[in-house]
Amino acid sequence: MRGDRHVDWPGLVGGVLTEYQAHEAVRAEEVAAKQRVLEQLVELTKPALPALVMDLKVGMTRRRSLEEKGASDERWDIPTHEGVPVRGVLLAGDSAPRQLLPGAPDGEYVGRGGYLLEDGRLAILKYRGTWSKTDEVSAEWHADMTVVTADEVVRLWKFEDVLQGLQKALVGHRRGKAIEASRDRTRRLQGVLQVLEGMTTLLQEGSR
Secondary structure (H helix, E strand, O other), rough: OHHHHHHHHHHHHHHHHHHHHHHHHHHHHHHHHHHHHHHHHHHHHHHHHHOOEEOOOOOEEEEEEOOOOOOEEEEOOEEOOEEEEEEEEEEOOOOOOOEEOOOOEEEEEEOOOEEEOOOOOOOOOEEEEEEEEEOEEEEEEEEEEEEOOOOHHHHHHHHHHHHHHHHHHHHHHOOOOHHHHHHHHHHHHHHHHHHHHHHHHHHHHHOO
């Protein structure tokens, strides 16, 4: 092209390379700072984790009932470590798999979520599976759980989202949501017990 002889190509390429290297250095410093903050927050939160976490689900299979129209049967997979269910709190990403093309007759499950486990480790659940509106197995997915470092978490998700996820869990618990949920479950169990006691009484009276 006309005028190319006047372009300082080595200088142009070198300038871009220098700017790129400077940007990468600043980016590395930023990631390292975010990593340190997340590690400190995890240590700070550790004592409260038993109150925040819930059982994780790493798989689900849903089959249509052949006997009853519209009914289905579900089986959930829960990860364990040394015989104890693995529990965690969602920091960022997906708490369950997402459907690709939900309007189609069938499709795939995708997604991933970053979790803080009860023992203070960080983990990623990566979801994969299939779903169908016509097959006997209407949905089946599995999540591969990988323990990761704080560095990997801050590289995969916006740091603000990670902080908000942890803050949401802490604020939600402080507002008494967990207590109210526990009380609600207790009330339901008491109702079931009353029904069972009534049935037992009727059976005893009928046997006399």
